[in-house]
Each structure stands twice: as C-alpha cells, then as structure tokens.
Amino acid sequence: MARHEFDADRYAAASTHQTEWGERLIAELDIAGDEHVLDIGCGDGRLTAQIAQLVPRGRVLGIDASSGMIDAAKVNGAPNCDFRVLDAGQLDMPGQFDLIFSNAALHWVKDHGRLLHATFDALRPGGVIRFNFAADGTIHSRGVRWNPVLLGGIVGSGGLAINKAGRI
Numbered sequence: 001m002a003r004h005e006f007d008a009d010r011y012a013a014a015s016t017h018q019t020e021w022g023e024r025l026i027a028e029l030d031i032a033g034d035e036h037v038l039d040i041g042c043g044d045g046r047l048t049a050q051i052a053q054l055v056p057r058g059r060v061l062g063i064d065a066s067s068g069m070i071d072a073a074k075v076n077g078a079p080n081c082d083f084r085v086l087d088a089g090q091l092d093m094p095g096q097f098d099l100i101f102s103n104a105a106l107h108w109v110k111d112h113g114r115l116l117h118a119t120f121d122a123l124r125p126g127g128v129i130r131f132n133f134a135a136d137g138t139i140h141s142r143g144v145r146w147n148p149v150l151l152g153g154i155v156g157s158g159g160l161a162i163n164k165a166g167r168i
Helices: 008-014 016-027 046-054 067-076 112-122 148-158
Strands: 036-040 059-064 081-085 097-103 123-132
Touching (some): 016 097, 016 123, 036 046, 046 067, 046 081, 046 097, 067 081, 097 112
Parallel strands (some): 036 059, 036 097, 097 123
C-alpha cells in the first residue's frame, strides 16, 4: 500500500458497498471475544469498531497508509481499538494476531507476495486470515489474479487455504 491520502468524509459518503461487503465478512467470523485482531486497510475505522465490539476482552489494531483515514478512525474507534498509519507492505508484527482481517483494500498493495508472507508471520498458532478482495468489484469474485506459482508456494508452505470467494 503505497502512501495514499484520502478524504475521510468523501470516503464515508462513497463507501456504502465496501461497508456492506465488510459487514458480510464480519458476520462470518468465528469469534470467541478475546482475540487480538489486525485490520489491514482499516480506512475510517467503522468496520474496525464493529470487530472491536465482538472482542470485548481482546484488542484490535487498525492500520492504513492514509493519515487522514487514521484520524477519522480514531474518532470512530472503540476503547479496545488502536490505530496506526502503516503501509501494509511494511507489515512486520510476527506472532501477534489471532485474526487478520482486510476488506476491499489489498488492491492498493504493490507486493502481494510480501504481504502474504508478512500476514502469515503475524498470525499466532491457529490464527485465521479473512480477506475480501476488491478484484472484479465484489466479494463474490471467483478468484484472485495473483501469480498461481507464488500463491501455490505460500499456500503449500504456510498452510493457508483459498476458498471460492477469493478469501485466504
């Protein structure tokens, strides 16, 4: 995610579809309530705050490359949320999260191989990655247009699985 600045108010007005997709993804999460969660590309933090409500004994960290979005997220967040300006391509937080979530943001990331390795490394044992890709427009995309050799190597070596909705 190279540094991109967004106007949070304009984003809020134009992000109805992204919010709907994210809410569907959140509804599918299997949450115990004490997880440590990373939201990559958290935007204005509205979905991050929804996740935080599901983990009252846990913590949620939202990251985004846009300082304007992080400023908005801090307003929209919950007491168990922290927000940080961080390019997802620079993620380096080994073994810290039970769940890594991202909704309609990963198309901004330049190096998907690096991102996949970093997210897998950031998981605790038994952790889960739930990504919704904006590829082809919706959560119902049939696939992700990533290099299959790269993905095969990551999936084969890291124990990740990809389902038909394009989630890892």
